Every structure is written in C-alpha cells, then in structure tokens.
Amino acid sequence: MGEEEPLADLFSFADFARAAREKKSVKTVTPAAASQPDDYQWGKITDSGNQSVKKSKTFPRPRNQGKKESGAQPQQNAEPSGTTGLLDFEVPQVVPKSAKPKTKRQRENVAQTLESAEWVDLLVTGANIRSWVKISGEVLQAGQPALDAMDLQSELDSDTGSNALLTWDKVALTVAGLPAGADKDARWVLEAVADSSLAGARGMIGIVLAELASVAAGATSSPSLNPVQLLKILRSSRDCSERCLLPAVERLDPPTLSGLIEEVNAELETQPDQMSIEDILSRAWLASQVALVEGAEDNRGRPDARAAVLMLLIAAMLETYSRENQQEIGAVNTSLQMIRDMVPASHPGVHAPTRMNSLMLTWRGEVDNSRFQQLRKQLEENGVYGAMTGRADMLGIGPRMLLVRSRHPRRVIELLPENSGMVLIRPPLPVETEASASNLVSLGSSHTIHPVRPAVLAYASAPGLVADIANLGATVVYSRPGISPQVLPVIAEMEQEVVQVLPCDQVSAAELANMVRPAKDQGIELMVAPTQDDLQVLEAARALTQVVSSAIACPDLIQLQRSRTFDSLARQRTFSVTPEMPFEMLSSSVNRDDVQARILSGRGEDSEMISRVQNALFQGAPGIRIELISGGQRGATVVGVLSS
Incomplete structure (x- = not known):
C-alpha cells in the first residue's frame, strides 16, 4: 500500500491536467490568457497561471470515473502533445503492480496444499489410536511366550510378556468401551490409555x-495429530525411564530400555522436521531394532524383554498406519520373528540368584506431588530397587503406584504414606524344577500330575511379619486402620477356583465376609478363616500353603484347607498383652506341655515389658523356647503359645 499511494496521486494530477486542456480547447481565449503561451514556453508558471490552475480544481474528475473513461475510450490515452510530460515519465512505473497477484496466487496454492485431502489423511485421529491399541494387543499376545522366555536376568520382572499383556488387556478393554465420538478426538483416547x-x-x-x-x-493439545505433533510426542519420551525407574535398576540391570528410548529420539532428532508420519514411524522402528540388538550384544547375548515390548508397540504403530493406507510393510511379523530368534536357547529357565527369595511389594495410593517426590528421594537414599509412576490433576494430587522388589519389605512399608494406599506383597517367584517332567499320569485323564500351591490371601497388620508370611507362598495385604483395600481384583488375578483368606482382626474379617458372594459370582470359592491376629495368620498360612497335587478336585481341596485351618488354630493359643495385665495370669496360661512361644511386640513397646513377659512365660513353662518378633503393629503385643 505504501508504493501505490504516490502513483495514485500522480494519475489524479494527470487526469486533472487532461481535463484542463480539454476545457481550454473548447472555451474562447481571454486577453489575459493570450499572454500565457510565452510564459509556458520558458517553463515558468505565472501568477495568472496559478490562478487558472486553482480555478480548474472546481471541475475535478473522480478517480474511478477517470479510470472508467480511460477504459471506455482508449484513443484518449494517446500521448498528449502538452508541455507537462507527466504521463511520459510515470507510465513505465505501472508494470510492477502486475507482480503482486502472482505472489497472492502462490500463497493461495500453499494454503490449498495444507488443506488438501492428502494432508488430512496424514493426521492421527482417535480412530487410528484405537486401531493401534487393538493391533498392539494382538501383537503382545503373539509375542508373550518369546518375551517370557527372553526375560531371564531382570530383577524386577519375571514374566515381562505376561505382565505387558495383562496391562494392555486393561487398556484395550477401556478403549473399546469408549463412545463413537472418541474416534475424532485423539486426546480423549490417549487420556483413556494413560488412566x-x-x-x-x-x-x-x-x-x-x-x-x-x-x-x-x-x-x-489437539483432537488430531499432524506429523510435527506426533514427533513432539515421541521426543517427549526421552526422560521416561529416568522418571519411572529408580537408580538401582540402571545399576543392576542392563540399560537396554533407556538405551532404546535414547536411540529412537536420537534418530528422530537427526532428521528434518518436515517428515511424514510414515517416515517418523519407520525411522523409530528401525532405531528400536538397532537398540535392541546392540543391547543384547552388550549384555552377552541376553536381550531385554522390556525393550522388546516397546519395539513391538512401535511396530504396531507402523502396521496401523500401513493398514490405513492399504499398504503391506510387514513390521509386526518381522518384529515377532526377530524376538523369537533372540530368545536365548542355551539358558532355559535360568533365573537371577538374587531374585529367588525377593518379594514383590506394590503400593497404590493418592498423594500430592511433593509427598511423591519425597518418597522417591527416600527410596533412592535407601538404595531400593523399584519403579514408580503416577498422574496428577491441576492441584497436583492423583493416583500413584510403586513397585519394589526386596527381601526386607518392612523398611519400604515404613516409608510409605500412612493414611493412603493399599500395600500388597506377593510371594517369591516360583523356580522351575524337574517335577514337571514326571511320567505320572492321573487316572482317567492324560494330564501330568505336578505339585501346585493353593491360593492364600493373608492380612497382616505387623510389618515385621509381612516377609515371613509372604515367603511361605501367600499373597499378603498390609492392613492399616481406616483403609479398606480392594482385594477382589487381587483374588481374581490368582486364577484359582478356591482361595483361602486369612483376616488379622475383626474389621478385615467383616470386609472379607462381604466379598464371598461377589467372588462366587465370578466362579471363585472364597473361604474366610476365623483368624483374629497376626500370629494366627502366620501359623495358618504355614499350613495352608503346603503344596497339593494338581489332580485334586475342588470339593476335596475345600475340605483339605478347612481341616488345615482348624488344626493350626488348635495348635496355637494367642492372647494380647498390655502393661495393665497381671503377669501372674500370663504364667498360669502356659504349662509344661507347651514347647514354643512367640512374642510379637508392637510399635514403641519398651524392653522392660518384654522382659516381664519372658519371665512370666518361663515361670509357667521352664523349658519353653521363646521367639521374639519385632512386629511393629499399632496394637498391643501378641503372645502365641504352641503345644506339642
């Protein structure tokens, strides 16, 4: 616009001059005007001439009218024979104006290219993510045996393929239940996947x-993802392994998982930003393959199953894009064959020695960001081996999860928030034995007989007994006052038709009694034992976790477990001890037939009272063997006496 205004003024003045000359040729020449040609011949403008110019301004021709007349009468555009010379000088300057429409047409072509149907097809929508979730579930199911066989050295995972499949089953079920409107909103689907x-x-x-x-x-940040946004999401995963894995994991396990994420990000950063979705996914898939192979070479030929899971998910992304565009790349089949070929065949069933007797502790609760970061710092200072993650809302509060493998879960329990979350301790991993190769066959069937451990879920309020009960083979729920754990999903995960549960107090007994009917609706026979304290739970778990034959029928197993429960309760007598209790009563409660006594001391119990309890037991049964257990429970000290 700044260049057009001077030209417009010049053309207006030229029209004015032309009108003045036409007016002069029509009118008669006045005596005053007769002397003007001499003045114009010398290029001078006299006062009379200026007055004539000013008078002529009373008859201007509008600009658009002059353009219209110039278009209608092209013969008037001929070069005039005047003395101004304005048109001779300004006409060549009109040529640059014709270049501007070309620039405008070029911008319009760029806009049409961005809004074309080909570009829209490159957007990742909610429907594409739902298809990827479905394909990923199929891929993980196909690769589960190879992933489980590949996972030999991991300290925290024993069955990576099974754990990944169980996790993804929850994701697939949730995403499949979304309404049809989620197909147009990628944010909606990704939020459902995250939750x-x-x-x-x-x-x-x-x-x-x-x-x-x-x-x-x-x-x-948008309902659909273009290549730049997809690239941003992939690059944002750079620090995921550092955020969710504690430092001890990287020290003990080969850093193949973090190496794969770094390799993918490094590959994407070295490429230009103007990449298509196919280029992004193809490069990410190839980089994940390279990282998996290099990690196996650095780990003496042992691949990392966790990194293999990520490689399969990236291959599923590429496969989803290919199917949407009616292409056949074969990324999934190639990846599955790759992990099958990488399974170490020379070391079947070999487990890490440090993992034989370690327990798996899982905590789920809701805390704010500051408390969660404080917990992570404390775990790092204690050298705990584990992983943690979670989500938070705008206030910084949200669901969190902690997974720890340790032989001493008590020190981890004492670091957890007291008023939030469910603590679950799983038993040690089963070790493969040669019993599975037995030639014994049950009568009337072709199934091989092998020993199995019955499913037992035990409640415990004493952190000091958690490891002892879990090492027997029972899944332990750490019971805390005011927190009602959701154990029905845990019972369903055991995949057993008969599950024995052991409450540690009246509150947990009432909670478990209310779960008998819902469990039966799921085909699970839930048996609630009449245990009332932690020592009774310990003794009952010792009897109920003894292995049985896989050929035993459900009614026989129910009868066997019921008999074991009552035998354990009859073998041990328990009672609570308080400072106000007369110790003469404690001495009279034991006799010479009692062979062992357990003292489960509570939190903050003084040593003087424990000594008085020991003296009272020795007075009633001089030869009794006393086992002192630091329970750390909130309640009173519990004494258990076992008879011969």
Missing part, C-alpha cells in the same frame, strides 16, 4: 507403559 494403563499396570513393564502413556497424553 487404564496406570490402573492395570503389572510389573515394571506396566509402570513403564503407564509412564509413556501419561507423557503422550500430556503432550497432546
């Missing part, structure tokens, strides 16, 4: 998947 993966996370691979999904959901 469901956290709720159903199993093992360390589940925590890693939940962290990646949470980062992807947080980095999504």
